[in-house]
Amino acid sequence: xxxxxxxxxxxxGIHALxxxxxxxxxxxxxxxxxxxxxxxxxxxxxxxxxxxxRTGSIALEDKEILGMPSEKIVELGISQVPxxxxxxxxxxxxxxxxxxxxxxNDKKEIQEDLEYAFKIFPxxxxxxxxxxxxxxxxxxxxxxxxxxxxxxxxxxxxxxPSMGLAPIVVEEIFECITELNQKGxxxxxxxxxxxxxxxxxxxxxxxxxxNIAFSxxxxxxxxxxxxxxxxxxxD
Amino acid sequence: MxxxxxxxxxxxxxxxxxxxxxxxMVYGIIRLINFVHGDIYMMGAFFALTALTVLGLPxxxxxxxxxxxxxxxxxxxxxxxxxxxxxxxxxxxxxxAIGAAIFLENYAMLVWGPQTxxxxxxxxxQSYNFLGLKFTTLQLIILGTAVVLxxxxxxxxxxxxxxxxxxxxxxDVDAAKLMGINTNHVxxxxxxxxxxxxxxAGILVGMYYKAVxxxxxxxxxxxxxxxxxxxxxxxxxxxxxxxxxxxxxETLGAAxxxxxxxxxxxFIILIFILLVRPSGILGNSxxxxx
Numbered sequence: 001x002x003x004x005x006x007x008x009x010x011x012x013g014i015h016a017l018x019x020x021x022x023x024x025x026x027x028x029x030x031x032x033x034x035x036x037x038x039x040x041x042x043x044x045x046x047x048x049x050x051x052x053x054r055t056g057s058i059a060l061e062d063k064e065i066l067g068m069p070s071e072k073i074v075e076l077g078i079s080q081v082p083x084x085x086x087x088x089x090x091x092x093x094x095x096x097x098x099x100x101x102x103x104x105n106d107k108k109e110i111q112e113d114l115e116y117a118f119k120i121f122p123x124x125x126x127x128x129x130x131x132x133x134x135x136x137x138x139x140x141x142x143x144x145x146x147x148x149x150x151x152x153x154x155x156x157x158x159x160x161p162s163m164g165l166a167p168i169v170v171e172e173i174f175e176c177i178t179e180l181n182q183k184g185x186x187x188x189x190x191x192x193x194x195x196x197x198x199x200x201x202x203x204x205x206x207x208x209x210x211n212i213a214f215s216x217x218x219x220x221x222x223x224x225x226x227x228x229x230x231x232x233x234x235d
Numbered sequence: 236m237x238x239x240x241x242x243x244x245x246x247x248x249x250x251x252x253x254x255x256x257x258x259x260m261v262y263g264i265i266r267l268i269n270f271v272h273g274d275i276y277m278m279g280a281f282f283a284l285t286a287l288t289v290l291g292l293p294x295x296x297x298x299x300x301x302x303x304x305x306x307x308x309x310x311x312x313x314x315x316x317x318x319x320x321x322x323x324x325x326x327x328x329x330x331x332a333i334g335a336a337i338f339l340e341n342y343a344m345l346v347w348g349p350q351t352x353x354x355x356x357x358x359x360x361q362s363y364n365f366l367g368l369k370f371t372t373l374q375l376i377i378l379g380t381a382v383v384l385x386x387x388x389x390x391x392x393x394x395x396x397x398x399x400x401x402x403x404x405x406x407d408v409d410a411a412k413l414m415g416i417n418t419n420h421v422x423x424x425x426x427x428x429x430x431x432x433x434x435x436a437g438i439l440v441g442m443y444y445k446a447v448x449x450x451x452x453x454x455x456x457x458x459x460x461x462x463x464x465x466x467x468x469x470x471x472x473x474x475x476x477x478x479x480x481x482x483x484x485e486t487l488g489a490a491x492x493x494x495x496x497x498x499x500x501x502f503i504i505l506i507f508i509l510l511v512r513p514s515g516i517l518g519n520s521x522x523x524x525x
């Protein structure tokens with residue numbers, strides 16, 4: 001579905017990604033885990049076209065998307081739920097959701113998707129006309145996910161969806177990610193919370209200082225000593 | 236006397252408001268104090284005057300030509316002077332704005348000459364009583380035009396897809412890009428709207444004072460900028476309120492204190508507002524929730 005090969009990114013003089021390669025099969029949840037500053041968010045930003053100075057190859061269904069502007073990448077089917085949620089605080093919940101469908105013109109189906117989003121996240125329906133900035137952190141995360149879904153993506157990328165949320169809300173969000181995946185959505189998940197990410201994912205890649213250190217099936221990684229020591233806080 | 240000055244102030248204030256909106260919108264989108272805006276306003280006045288006197292077109296057509304001409308100039312400046320340094324630190328953009336302003340002022344002198352040109356008297360001026368205030372025909376035209384343009388603008392920003400895209404881009408460029416918004420288009424659209432409103436203000440001022448000259452945008456540009464800051468830079472309703480306050484304060488100050496202080500009053504208000512409410516009347520001082 002999505003194939004990243006030898007991706008290099010430079011921030012000014014800093015070599016932030018040093019040739020990262022990984023791939024995601026259709027219908028899979030793949031997670032990139034790693035510590036702060038390893039380059040996980042940078043990878044997602046590069047895939048979304050928010051960073052232009054990059055080399056290598058990013059292919060969506062065998063189509064090269066590296067070098068395309070961000071709006072084209074959204075149109076081709078990659079949506080991102082950015083770190084820190086980044087919802088539009090001045091717009092109400094419904095307007096936020098409609099922004100997710102910005103590139104679509106099928107009014108009737110957009111309306112159906114809106115109702116679908118409210119079905120998955122009933123709490124958003126209650127707050128339909130409320131400004132995005134007045135929502136709680138968990139509700140904002142739900143809104144950010146629902147907003148990304150409004151583009152009808154083939155691949156949904158989530159950047160630190162657990163950040164700053166209470167454990168019970170994190171659980172709720174991850175249940176929802178699993179459910180969406182079971183309905184056929186391909187997911188690329190970036191998390192510092194390796195434990196929960198590896199529990200829901202099929203495949204995991206461990207990112208260290210701009211490189212993939214190692215990878216494997218998620219259940220195997222959960223048992224791997226290197227992962228347990230470095231990311232799960234066990235000795 | 237007081238009521239006469241009030242209607243003068245309202246007319247002048249609505250012109251400041253139109254100009255201030257352009258400042259505030261461009262600032263909202265790319266965080267640039269667009270110091271070329273005053274000169275776009277001047278170009279609009281010259282375009283309309285040329286259409287009116289040289290080509291002999293009717294005033295309404297000339298007005299529209301002035302607005303279109305300024306949109307073209309505004310877009311060219313955005314494309315050739317700003318686009319190459321969009322990603323650079325803001326100071327570079329700011330310097331490009333000042334350079335473009337100097338260029339436009341001198342270009343206007345080259346084309347139309349440095350002397351003041353008079354705007355022909357095309358409106359039969361009569362007095363009307365309205366809400367207890369006395370207005371001339373011209374003042375009513377100015378107020379009416381300003382109100383209509385502001386209503387159209389508010390509609391575009393609030394209810395159209397492009398308007399929503401503008402609000403999103405001004406809040407968070409990266410998040411807007413992730414929605415599939417082509418933020419470059421939004422930026423150009425913002426420049427186009429700002430320039431057209433600036434041109435309308437320039438033409439109205441030309442009609443009001445019956446004078447058009449290459450440096451006319453300099454002081455007005457500064458005052459409109461002050462109006463935008465008073466209202467809260469980045470806020471469109473703020474720019475409208477700031478403009479009206481400035482216009483009324485300036486005419487009342489000129490009438491009751493001394494007309495020599497006319498231009499100083501704007502800056503006195505600015506200092507006062509910055510001391511009392513640094514983010515402006517409708518400015519957003521709230522910290523963003525993370």
